[in-house]
Amino acid sequence: MPLSPPAARQHYHTRQIQCEGFLRDDGLWDIEASITDTKGYPVSFYDGRQLPEGEPLHLMHVRLTLSDQYEIVAVEAATTHSPYTICPEIAASYQRLVGLRIGPGFNRKVRELFKGRDGCTHITELLGPMATVAFQTVSSGLRKREAPQPAVGPRTTAQARLLARLIDSCHGWRSDGEPVRVQFPEHYTGDTP
Known part of the structure; x- marks a missing residue:
């Protein structure tokens, strides 16, 4: 808006x-x-x-x-x-x-x-x-x-390091939010729908 x-x-x-x-x-x-x-x-x-x-x-x-x-x-x-x-x-x-x-x-x-x-x-x-x-x-x-990786699943070391910096770094990447639930379910902390 x-x-x-x-x-x-x-x-x-x-x-x-x-x-x-x-x-x-x-x-x-x-x-x-x-x-x-x-x-x-x-x-x-x-x-x-x-x-x-x-x-x-x-x-x-x-x-x-x-x-x-x-x-x-x-x-x-x-x-x-x-x-x-x-x-x-x-x-x-x-x-x-x-x-x-x-x-x-x-x-x-x-x-x-x-x-x-x-x-x-x-x-x-x-x-x-x-x-x-x-x-x-x-x-x-x-x-x-790097070789293309699936949206969900095993990640390279570089991807894991990036992920660690992103989770809870802003409102959009909050650990209980939809983007984390879909892309990084192993790090999701919200309620399962």
Whole structure:
């Protein structure tokens, strides 16, 4: 169900975040993201520059290249638009992500590495959604590589690990819900219909 019609209002800010996941020909995974901020009014910068309404105030891009084990093997970050001319200088700092593994504690480590003046708020903010997209991309890609499995029945080790993360991770995957009852009856905790 969509939201109800809004009250009369004036547009002030739009933030768009886009994340995509790709399997590379060399077997690695690329997770790419961008963040774009625009204003619904013209902006004047401290140095006299003017930004017309709807033009990007912020536009940052990140590419993480991952192994099958979610280890970051390469990073590229870029700032295309920013309010300050020094902002693009910080992009090279994100090379510190190389060698980290996306998994438990990843977001905490990112906050430690890039807090305050050691990072860009916008680039750092992209890394959380990118971690989610990495799991969705790599886990589904690894399942596609394996021999097809029945909807119910024996599972590979990779499928079992994924299942353990999904059960009770959200309302749709609750252990007493219909999707778990049908697809993973051995983990179903609700009443049998």
